[in-house]
Amino acid sequence: MxxxxxxxxxxxxxxxxxxxxxxxxxxxxxxxxxxxxxxxxxxxxxxxxxxxxxxxxxxxxxxxLIDTATFPQNYSEFINWYHELHSLHTKEVSSFFNWLANEATLEELGFYIAMEEQVDGRFDDVIALAQLGLTGDMKLALAENYWDEMGLGKEAEMHTVLFNESAKKLSALLDNGVLIPNPPTEALKNGNLLLMYSLRRQYHPRLLGALAILEHTAPYRFSKTVKAMERLNLSEDIIYYHEMHIKIDANHGKQLLQRVLLPLLKHNPEIMKEICIGCLTRYNIAIEYYKSIRISIS
CATH class of the missing domain: 1.10.287 (Helix Hairpins)
Known part of the structure; x- marks a missing residue:
């Protein structure tokens, strides 16, 4: 063709x-x-x-952009490698999130939340697709994650519903709303990576790695976002979605590591490279994404 x-x-x-x-x-x-x-x-x-x-x-x-020579060679090395990446991720984004928490204006916070919609909008579908092919407790771990996304069976508590309501109410506080007809390339890449990984079955191990590092690092980001919202005196109905994810995503990250990645690697060490590529690619794209937001605002 x-x-x-x-x-x-x-x-x-x-x-x-x-x-x-x-x-x-x-x-x-x-x-x-x-x-x-x-x-x-x-x-x-x-x-x-x-x-x-x-x-x-x-x-x-x-x-x-990835040096595969530095990848862990076995199950035990992966645990240390993953935790080091988790710590590095927090360190690399700390400048942006400290600024968000302590200095960002309402308009700047609104811009950031608008960018987050590029990822959050279909995150429940990504989690649903991540479950395909898993068995036993690994499948249960993702199913529990998905059920959380579904608001534990209550439509009004579904995370996409809560996020959209929070973003809408925040936008209504701004003079002209937050209209972004063409999101920056980095924001689209941030969302597209998860969609590509979830829709193309050959990238399933990469998806699981990317989801683990995303969920595991999310509580830090949400805690700083909540601090910014409280500093700007936003209402509880705007803050609620972000505040609830501080604890929820900490648990999701832990479960993805302990109940999905580690069992997979213990019994299938040949997929180590693919999982590590997923973790690091998500890390690289996320770092560029947060840099792009700061540049777009300034």
Whole structure:
């Protein structure tokens, strides 16, 4: 099949890191996750060729930033490696989140929350897809995570509902709302990575690694966000979603590590590289994402 993309040449890095390409990927993924009544909009088979070329080039680029020689070689080494990455992640984003907690204006906080919608909007679907293929207690660990996302069976407590309500109420406090017709490339990459990993089954181990480090580092980010909201005297109904995730995500991160990643690696050490790539790629993209928000605001 003749492709309209030429991603095997030196322009690949520029293309996959461009706003048009990441926007294209995001639109494609959302069509794949479309509601039942939108079944006619689901991508057709001949559309996947170009998308897969883009995804291959993107993954090649992200892997080029990672030194696989430093990866842990066994189960015991992974535990130390993972905890070191967790600590490094917090250290790398601390400047941004200390600024958010202590200095950001209401408008700047609103911009950050608007960017977070790029990830949070379909996070429940990502967790649902992450469960596929797992068995036993590993599947239960993700199922418990998913049930939390579902508000423990209460529609009003579903996390996507709570987040959307919080973001809407925060936006209403601003003079002109927070209208971002074209999110920065880094924000789209931050959301697209999880969507790609969850929709392409060959990246299942990477998805589990990315989710673990995302959930495990989330309580720090939420605690700083809550501090910013309290400093700005926002109402409890705006703060509630963010405050609840300080404890919830701490548990999710712990469960993903202890009940999913470690059992997988203990019995299937051959997937060590894939899980580590998922952890580090999420780390790299998240760091660039937070930098981009600060640059966009200033």
């Amino acid at each position: 003749q492709s309209s993309f030429k991603l095997r040449d030196n322009s690949a890095v520029t293309i996959v890191n461009s706003l048009p390409t990441q926007t294209q990927l995001n639109a494609f993924y959302l069509r794949e996750l479309g509601e039942p009544q939108n079944y006619l909009s689901v991508p057709k088979s001949d559309e996947y060729y170009d998308i897969h070329l883009i995804e291959d080039a993107w993954n090649d680029f992200e892997q080029s």
